[in-house]
Amino acid sequence: MVMKVCIVGLGAVGGLLAGKLGSRLPVGALELSALARGATLAAVRAQGLVLESEDGRATVPLAVADEPAALGVQDLVVLAVKGPALAAAAPAVAALCAPHTRVLSAMNGVPWWFFDGLGAGPAAGMRLDSVDPGGIVRRHIAPARVIGCVVHVAARTPAPGVVCHTGGQGLVVGNAVGAADDSLHALAGLLERAGFGVTRSPRVQRDLWFKLWGNMTMNPVSALTGATCDRILDDELVRGLCSAVMREAQALGAAFGIPIEQQPEERHAVTRKLGAIRTSMLQDLDAGRPLELDALLGAVREIALQLGIATPNVDALFGLTRLMARTRGLYPAAD
Numbered sequence: 526m527v528m529k530v531c532i533v534g535l536g537a538v539g540g541l542l543a544g545k546l547g548s549r550l551p552v553g554a555l556e557l558s559a560l561a562r563g564a565t566l567a568a569v570r571a572q573g574l575v576l577e578s579e580d581g582r583a584t585v586p587l588a589v590a591d592e593p594a595a596l597g598v599q600d601l602v603v604l605a606v607k608g609p610a611l612a613a614a615a616p617a618v619a620a621l622c623a624p625h626t627r628v629l630s631a632m633n634g635v636p637w638w639f640f641d642g643l644g645a646g647p648a649a650g651m652r653l654d655s656v657d658p659g660g661i662v663r664r665h666i667a668p669a670r671v672i673g674c675v676v677h678v679a680a681r682t683p684a685p686g687v688v689c690h691t692g693g694q695g696l697v698v699g700n701a702v703g704a705a706d707d708s709l710h711a712l713a714g715l716l717e718r719a720g721f722g723v724t725r726s727p728r729v730q731r732d733l734w735f736k737l738w739g740n741m742t743m744n745p746v747s748a749l750t751g752a753t754c755d756r757i758l759d760d761e762l763v764r765g766l767c768s769a770v771m772r773e774a775q776a777l778g779a780a781f782g783i784p785i786e787q788q789p790e791e792r793h794a795v796t797r798k799l800g801a802i803r804t805s806m807l808q809d810l811d812a813g814r815p816l817e818l819d820a821l822l823g824a825v826r827e828i829a830l831q832l833g834i835a836t837p838n839v840d841a842l843f844g845l846t847r848l849m850a851r852t853r854g855l856y857p858a859a860d
Contacts, residue, residue, distance in 0.1 A: 634820025
């Protein structure tokens with residue numbers, strides 16, 4: 526049987542996944558499609574999806590539509606939208622699903638399903654309004670069908686329908702709820718055949734939290750300052766603020782069952798070696814796109830509030846970045 530795979534969100538990550546699946550697997554191995562809109566929809570309809578990588582330039586033919594009914598039920602839905610677009614995308618994802626369909630959640634930050642499969646503890650069953658206001662996402666995408674994905678690749682979209690792979694091949698995958706099963710292993714094998722280096726995680730929430738531990742400072746600080754990561758970390762005072770935020774998140778994670786043994790300065794050293802990175806949030810700011818702030822900082826603050834743990838540095842960084850984004854119309858206004 527030919528596997529039907531639909532990408533929801535043809536940005537940098539979704540476009541890279543679509544491009545590699547469409548160009549690396551044998552013709553006929555997949556029935557590949559995508560939901561898109563606006564300029565991206567028009568560009569892919571006209572020319573296909575263009576993938577630029579170290580292997581050269583490839584054009585991937587891709588069935589694309591702006592309504593799920595045009596694509597039909599899928600075996601796998603790859604959810605790769607930014608956080609601000611998640612609630613609007615959830616009904617479309619649901620429309621693409623049959624009982625057997627799995628949803629690969631390839632997004633930044635704390636997801637709506639984070640505490641469903643984490644086990645016992647003070648945060649067991651916690652729901653986060655910051656990433657799923659009113660529970661709309663949960664009603665459309667049950668955590669039990671989700672495969673979490675931590676993305677360790679770098680890509681950008683220089684033009685609609687064009688994705689440029691700039692580094693990294695790593696993906697960490699794991700069921701949001703429950704142990705690894707046949708569908709998880711089948712997905713991992715599919716991604717490996719597309720050229721990714723795949724790690725199967727027994728508890729993907731740990732991998733998500735560890736990635737967030739670095740992203741929750743570099744992204745908002747870069748948006749506030751316009752600076753690349755090397756300049757942020759070379760400034761002693763700014764690096765100190767980042768460390769203070771990370772120590773608060775470290776204590777928070779330990780409280781709900783995900784301790785991090787690494788120290789902030791050790792993580793800074795790893796990030797500094799990567800050079801002059803322009804974070805995804807800085808790229809969104811420059812492009813005038815809504816900032817993915819709630820999944821990176823707002824959710825951390827909400828977890829702390831629900832657990833009664835003080836996080837003054839997290840709160841300050843969130844408040845400053847939120848106000849900056851609101852003044853530019855890139856974050857919802859206060860009620």
